[in-house]
Amino acid sequence: MDDEILLRFLAIGVIDVGGDDTKLEKLRATVADLCGALKAAPSKASSFTMVAADPAVDATDPTIQEAMSALKKNWTTVANTFSATPITVIRAMLLDAVVQCSRQDDSIAVAFVNSARNTLPHLESGNEQPIWEDAVAEIEVKVDARAESEWATPEMISINPLSYKSPSEIAVTAKKWSADRETLTTAIKGATSPTVGSWPNQYFPHNYPEQWAAEFASRLSTILGDTIEEAVTEARIGPIDLGTPLTTLAKAVSTHVENALAGFSGATAGLQRRTNLLWWKEALYSTSARVSYRDLPIFSAAALMALDLIKQVPTYSPASVAAFLSEAILQLPAVAKIENETVLVLVADALNSTALAPLRDAAAQLVPAAEGRGPLLSVIGHTNEAASLDAATLRRLCGVGAEVVFSPPAWGAWLYRELQAARATGESNTKHSRRNKG
Structure with a gap:
């Protein structure tokens, strides 16, 4: 255009x-x-x-x-x-x-x-x-x-790769150590000779070979053991703190899993929503009035179905949702035998019916009281006495002649569209108000 x-x-x-x-x-x-x-x-x-x-x-x-x-x-x-x-x-x-x-x-x-x-x-x-x-x-x-x-439900879900920067290399060093060979040589000589050092082997190998061998083995084991233990002690590596890199890795993995789950949830939200709507359509149960739609008058049930449906769909929904609502209303018993009703009677019923109290509450919250041309919800949510509503007032405030008639599906679809419009601009008003305060 x-x-x-x-x-x-x-x-x-x-x-x-x-x-x-x-x-x-x-x-x-x-x-x-x-x-x-x-x-x-x-x-x-x-x-x-x-x-x-x-x-x-x-x-x-x-x-x-x-x-x-x-x-x-x-x-x-x-x-x-x-x-x-x-x-x-x-x-x-x-x-x-x-x-x-x-x-x-x-x-x-x-x-x-x-x-x-x-x-x-x-x-x-x-x-x-x-x-x-x-x-x-x-x-x-x-x-x-x-x-x-x-x-939409995508055919594939793309998840970004794990975002993690590995820490720099950890340097592992040990102290340099070397044995005191002179001292070690003196000690070994003492283990073999009965005359060398401060702690000589008291046995002569040619006089007491067995005793000498035993004493030599014992002393050499002590010398070698002490030397090895000293070497190990001196070259021991201190404790390495892996807490920080492991904590960073854990946080990165946790964030990655959360993002993956959020991506999966967002991608399948459309499918879940459709599944919930099919369940609702088959159950024909009002979560607002906590009663089966089958137990309500047809037009009251149609009005409540519009309210319950709006709670299940997002603000931005395809036009086909109104058609879905009409098909759901057509499942009500004897709906095909119900004659169309004038809008004046339907609005009066919305003002008087106990079952439609949730609709009146929602209308009062979503739209202001009628002053000039506006939706039927502005009348339903703010009119205290149905008797005060006449054909001329309805035409002036809502632009609909009192003689206009609705079938149950048409009445439900009308209210659904008004609820959808009021919610969309109500959310926008709230955001605008918050921006002004900020």
Whole structure:
């Protein structure tokens, strides 16, 4: 698709600047400002998308008002050009801003794609439809590419070689020693002669050969033993400390094993995730409500299945996960016999049902209270009385007509996409806040 959404709206005649490039530049400057606001608060991505998609959005909507303020800052005489709030122009700028940000920020891309997938089928986009289709397709390809890296299981796992630098050679030295030959000669002579040295052999070999031989052997053994022991003592090698090199080697091996296990775990995470999802689909058990989905009303079960599924998949997941959820919901008993239900009834049930308390808690944590156009979760998580919710309020806050009906799989898929979008931009908001504090 063309890089700039504004030019495509100009091409179909939805925006008319009368051939005045300066007006186009004012619109572009406003889009840049809206991009800055969206990057500062990624949670606005869903609202930007939902407002941009709805030709019937009210001029008093906070998102419209925010965009109008940005437009007036860049185009001070805009009120002289348009007799009323230029909703179509603002919607084009919002779409341009959210698409540009989606190209740069994956979390905004997730929110845009999921919000658009929910909203567009229920609105009349007319000749804008090709622009929306191309924009959603482009960003969805980007999201799926990111998801593939987190879900993929490689055929082979590469582990880096052991990183270890062997220590320098250990020098082993011994003291030099030499025998005192003169002393040794004198001692040996004394062992053989009855007259030499201070400790002569008292026997003469020709008079007492046996006694002499025994005495000689005894004395020579002592002389040689003492000499050898002295040599060994003097040449003894001191203890060598191998503690440091062995400790370094142990740490290197430990780090290598940890990296190998981490690499294996990361490489097989996608396979493990798929295995867990198949187990969940077959068990049909809600970890949030701690009850079998079969024991719940069909639409309540579908809503809880969306919540439980979002807890099992990462923020960046392929579009096929919503289809997987729909197939899982179709396994519920008698689901094919259930008639479609209006969105107003379904939202009221989400507000009243005891079983859906986990969904209300999650919605309250993920999205703020509704002030203008936003997801159904903003109503589900922050509306105290279902009786206070009427068709007009639902249409104003969520852009969905009260007459819109859902099947159980469609209801579960809608809530799953809203949860996915809210979680993605919520995580991005948290990271942005931490960077600002740092």
